[in-house]
Amino acid sequence: MTLSSAPGKVYLFGEHAVVYGEPAVPCAIERRARVGVERRSDGKLRVHAEDLSLDGFTVEYGASADDRPDVDVQESLLTAATQYVDSAIEQVREVTGKAEIGFDVTIESDIPLGAGLGSSAAVAVAAIDAGTRALGTTLEADELAERAYRTEHEVQEGQASRADTFCSATGGAVRVEGDDCRSIDAPDLPIVIGFDGGAGDTGELVAGVRRVREEYEFAADTIEAIGDVVRNGEDALAADDVEELGRLMNFNHGLLSALGVSSRSLDTMTWAARDAGALGAKLTGAGGGGCIVALDPTPETQTALSFTPGCEDAFRAALADEGVKRLE
Ligand code: PMV
Numbered sequence: 001m002t003l004s005s006a007p008g009k010v011y012l013f014g015e016h017a018v019v020y021g022e023p024a025v026p027c028a029i030e031r032r033a034r035v036g037v038e039r040r041s042d043g044k045l046r047v048h049a050e051d052l053s054l055d056g057f058t059v060e061y062g063a064s065a066d067d068r069p070d071v072d073v074q075e076s077l078l079t080a081a082t083q084y085v086d087s088a089i090e091q092v093r094e095v096t097g098k099a100e101i102g103f104d105v106t107i108e109s110d111i112p113l114g115a116g117l118g119s120s121a122a123v124a125v126a127a128i129d130a131g132t133r134a135l136g137t138t139l140e141a142d143e144l145a146e147r148a149y150r151t152e153h154e155v156q157e158g159q160a161s162r163a164d165t166f167c168s169a170t171g172g173a174v175r176v177e178g179d180d181c182r183s184i185d186a187p188d189l190p191i192v193i194g195f196d197g198g199a200g201d202t203g204e205l206v207a208g209v210r211r212v213r214e215e216y217e218f219a220a221d222t223i224e225a226i227g228d229v230v231r232n233g234e235d236a237l238a239a240d241d242v243e244e245l246g247r248l249m250n251f252n253h254g255l256l257s258a259l260g261v262s263s264r265s266l267d268t269m270t271w272a273a274r275d276a277g278a279l280g281a282k283l284t285g286a287g288g289g290g291c292i293v294a295l296d297p298t299p300e301t302q303t304a305l306s307f308t309p310g311c312e313d314a315f316r317a318a319l320a321d322e323g324v325k326r327l328e
Contacts, residue, residue: 001106002134003328005034006125007320008111009118009167010191010284010293012237012245013252014230016209016261018161018176022227025234026118026163027173027186029193029317033109033122034327035085037130040102045089047082049107080114081107081123083155088124091147092131095139103131112313114199116285120155121164124148129324141323145169145181159203171323173237187240188319190297193284194273194305196265197312200288205261212259219259226255246280246295253282261287265310270294272311276304 007028014024040046085105093099105127111119125148132139139147145166152160166181167174173186212219229252236244253270256262262270266283273281273294278301281294294301305314 001036001038001328002130003034003036004126004129004133005032005325005327006122006129006168006323007032007118007171008122009164010193010291010317011116011163012173012189012249012293013233014176014226015116015285015287016206016256016259017223017226017230018163019206019209020213020223021178022223023175023177023230023234024163025173025175025184025230025237026167027189028167028171028320028323029117029191030320031111031117031317032320032325033107033111033119033126035123035126035130036106036328037127037134038104039134040104043100043102045086045103045105047085047105047107049081049109080120080155084120084123084151085127087151087154088127088148089131091128091151092135095128095143095147096132096135096137098135101135103134112195112199112291114202115195115290116200116283116287117193117291118164118168118285121148121152121168124151125165125168125324129326133326138326141169144324156203159206167323169323171320173319175234184234184237186237186319187242189242189245190295191317191319192273192278192294192296192301192305193315193317194269194292194294194308194311195313195315196263196269196289196291196310198265198289200261200263200286200290202286205286205288209259209261222255222258226252229255242295242297243279246278249280249282249293249295250274256283256287263287263289265289266292269305269308269311272304272308273301276300
C-alpha cells in the first residue's frame with residue numbers, strides 16, 4: 001500500500017471575489033484526507049471510502065468505475081468523491097505514461113464534504129501523490145497541484161480555481177490571484193471551525209453572485225471591496241496582527257452576506273463566535289451552508305459553538321505547515 005495525506009483549507013479572505021480577479025488568501029488546516037493505493041493486475045479501479053461523514057453519519061461506500069450505485073442527495077457527495085478519484089487516477093496514468101494501470105483505492109477523510117474546507121482538493125492531491133509514487137514517480141508540489149487542479153476542473157466542469165489544490169499540495173497560507181498562486185508567511189492562527197452539518201452548491205452560489213454583479217453596480221463594488229479587505233488582510237498577516245485579521249474577517253463576512261451567499265446557520269454561528277469573544281468570524285468557501293472559520297486563542301468560541309443550535313460540530317484546527325505527506 002502507498003499512502004499519502006493532504007490537508008483541507010479555510011479561506012481567511014477572498015472567496016467569490018477571487019472568481020473576478022481579486023486576490024484571496026486560503027490557508028491549509030490540519031484536517032486531512034488520506035488516500036491509500038494498491039496496484040491491481042486487471043487494470044480496474046476500485047474505490048473504498050470510509051469515514052466520509054456527512055450530517056454526522058459515517059458512511060461505508062464502495063464502487064468501481066463500471067459499477068456505480070444509484071445516486072440520491074446524500075450519496076451524490078460520496079459519488080463525487082469517487083469521481084475525483086477516477087479523474088485523479090487518470091492524471092496518474094497520464095503523468096506516468098502507464099495507461100493500463102489499475103488500483104484499489106481507499107479514502108479516509110476527516111474533512112466534512114462539500115462544506116468549504118476543500119475536501120475534494122485534498123482527496124485529489126493525496127490520490128495523485130499516492131498513485132504516482134506507487135508507480136515510482138514522486139511529483140514536486142507544483143506539478144501535484146497542477147494535476148489535482150485538472151482533476152477538479154474536469155469533475156466540476158470547468159468551475160474550479162487553483163486555490164484549493166495549490167493550498168492542499170503545498171500547505172501553509174497561500175495568496176491566489178488569477179492563475180498565480182504563491183505561499184505567504186502566516187503566524188500560527190488560533191483557528192476554530194463551526195460546521196452546520198450541511199453543504200452549499202458551489203456552482204449555484206457562484207452563478208448567484210454573477211447575476212447580482214451583472215444587475216447591480218454596487219454588487220460589483222462589493223466584490224472590489226472584498227479585494228480591498230484581502231489586501232489589508234495580507235498586511236495584517238505580514239505584521240502578525242491577529243486582532244486586525246479578526247476585524248477584517250468580520251468585514252469580509254458582511255460583504256459575502258450582502259452578496260447573498262451566507263445562510264441563517266452560517267450567520268448564527270458567526271454571531272455565536274463573536275459573542276463568545278472571537279477576534280473575528282466568517283463563512284469559508286462557497287457558503288450557502290457548511291463551515292465558518294473564527295479566530296480565538298481561548299476555548300470560549302469552540303465551547304459556545306458546540307452549544308449553538310444549528311452547529312453540528314465545532315473544532316480547533318491548527319494551520320497545516322506541511323501540504324502533502326508521504327506516509328507509506
Ligand atoms: O467551497 P469551496 O471550498 O469549493 O470554495 C469555493 C470558492 C469560490 O471562490 C466561491 C469559487 C472558486 O472556484 O474560487
